[in-house]
Amino acid sequence: MIPVRLDRISKSYGSAAPVVHDVDVTISAGEFFTLLGPSGCGKSTTLRMIAGFVSPTSGRILFDGRDMTAVPPNKRGTGMVFQNYALFPHYDVAQNVAYGLVSRKVAKEERRRRVASALESVGLGGYAERRIDQLSGGQQQRVALARALVIEPAVLLLDEPLSNLDAKLREEMRTEIRRAQKNAGITSVYVTHDQGEAMAMSDRIAVFDAGKLHQIGTPRQVYHQPASAFVARFIGRSNVLPGEVVGREGERAAVKLDSGATVLAGHPEDLGVDTGESVAVSVRPEHLTFAEPGDGIFDAVVRGIEFTGSSCQFDLLAGELELAVTVADRADLPRPGDRVGVRVEPGRAWVVRP
Numbered sequence: 001m002i003p004v005r006l007d008r009i010s011k012s013y014g015s016a017a018p019v020v021h022d023v024d025v026t027i028s029a030g031e032f033f034t035l036l037g038p039s040g041c042g043k044s045t046t047l048r049m050i051a052g053f054v055s056p057t058s059g060r061i062l063f064d065g066r067d068m069t070a071v072p073p074n075k076r077g078t079g080m081v082f083q084n085y086a087l088f089p090h091y092d093v094a095q096n097v098a099y100g101l102v103s104r105k106v107a108k109e110e111r112r113r114r115v116a117s118a119l120e121s122v123g124l125g126g127y128a129e130r131r132i133d134q135l136s137g138g139q140q141q142r143v144a145l146a147r148a149l150v151i152e153p154a155v156l157l158l159d160e161p162l163s164n165l166d167a168k169l170r171e172e173m174r175t176e177i178r179r180a181q182k183n184a185g186i187t188s189v190y191v192t193h194d195q196g197e198a199m200a201m202s203d204r205i206a207v208f209d210a211g212k213l214h215q216i217g218t219p220r221q222v223y224h225q226p227a228s229a230f231v232a233r234f235i236g237r238s239n240v241l242p243g244e245v246v247g248r249e250g251e252r253a254a255v256k257l258d259s260g261a262t263v264l265a266g267h268p269e270d271l272g273v274d275t276g277e278s279v280a281v282s283v284r285p286e287h288l289t290f291a292e293p294g295d296g297i298f299d300a301v302v303r304g305i306e307f308t309g310s311s312c313q314f315d316l317l318a319g320e321l322e323l324a325v326t327v328a329d330r331a332d333l334p335r336p337g338d339r340v341g342v343r344v345e346p347g348r349a350w351v352v353r354p
């Protein structure tokens with residue numbers, strides 16, 4: 001198990017703005033680390049720089065302290081899993097998995113043993129002699145995973161490996177990939193635009209937008225303590241409320257919202273929140289509750305209700321501000337057109353960078 005360091009890497013193409021800008025990250029040994037962000041944010045480019053397919057314009061890539069920036073991809077000791085599997089269709093399963101061992105000149109007997117063990121680890125024990133076109137998409141992706149694991153890579157790189165699978169299979173494969181990774185103990189970097197996938201699988205997540213890193217944290221940290229309005233909106237849903245800092249109470253800032261109500265809000269340590277400053281406060285829909293009109297931080301009108309089974313999602317309008325409120329289903333909930341008060345659960349408001 002080795003740590004991977006991205007030492008202030010940037011990538012530009014020609015004179016255009018950098019697609020990856022000054023990214024500085026240390027991924028711990030054995031960690032499952034996810035690069036998350038919308039399409040075009042630079043996450044695949046970052047992964048390709050770790051793999052060696054793309055050279056950074058500036059900065060260094062270090063594996064276990066060793067500078068890999070100039071080392072070619074096939075000498076880095078990485079295993080890669082792609083969205084489109086990239087299997088050899090005319091080889092059977094075992095031949096596909098053995099590929100990296102043949103090119104590394106591993107002896108036949110050891111090859112057989114390692115292929116069998118890799119297939120076992122992804123739940124394809126009985127499939128060694130199957131042709132690739134006789135496998136489902138999920139099975140093909142398992143073969144691709146076994147092929148990456150069999151070479152016992154120092155670092156496992158996965159680029160949107162579940163995107164081509166249907167929703168149910170995607171959830172099953174999350175668990176399988178995670179289990180195989182933990183068993184093998186390989187430092188892994190995973191790219192996805194799916195925040196649910198990132199939350200379910202990762203030890204830590206790096207959230208990107210437009211080539212810049214907004215936040216690195218555990219799934220709980222990025223959810224409960226988002227660093228920016230972008231992170232608050234991209235990870236789950238959030239109400240981002242504009243306001244002005246009017247004072248402090250211990251660790252929290254007192255923020256006066258446009259409605260005139262004041263909330264106490266926590267904030268990132270590195271974000272100075274001084275009196276008089278304009279800020280935004282993030283509150284998750286499940287941390288807002290209903291009150292009598294006039295008895296909360298906002299008065300609002302119910303515009304729509306969506307029943308999801310486990311909860312009801314309310315769409316409210318407070319003046320010009322749209323609010324989302326999620327509550328457990330029950331009989332006496334407000335109806336469309338009703339006027340309601342909206343309250344924040346204590347300790348649940350959080351100041352974010354606008």
Ligand SMILES: Nc1ncnc2c1ncn2[C@@H]1O[C@H](COP(=O)(O)OP(=O)(O)OP(=O)(O)O)[C@@H](O)[C@H]1O
Nearest residue numbers: 013019037038039040041042043044045046191193
């Ligand atoms: N070879 C290239 N030449 C010029 N621009 C490129 C090149 N490769 C990528 N880009 C641009 O860099 C930006 C980041 O691309 P990248 O593939 O890293 O994004 P991404 O976050 O992985 O998106 P997606 O999920 O759509 O793959 C995009 O705007 C893309 O158009």
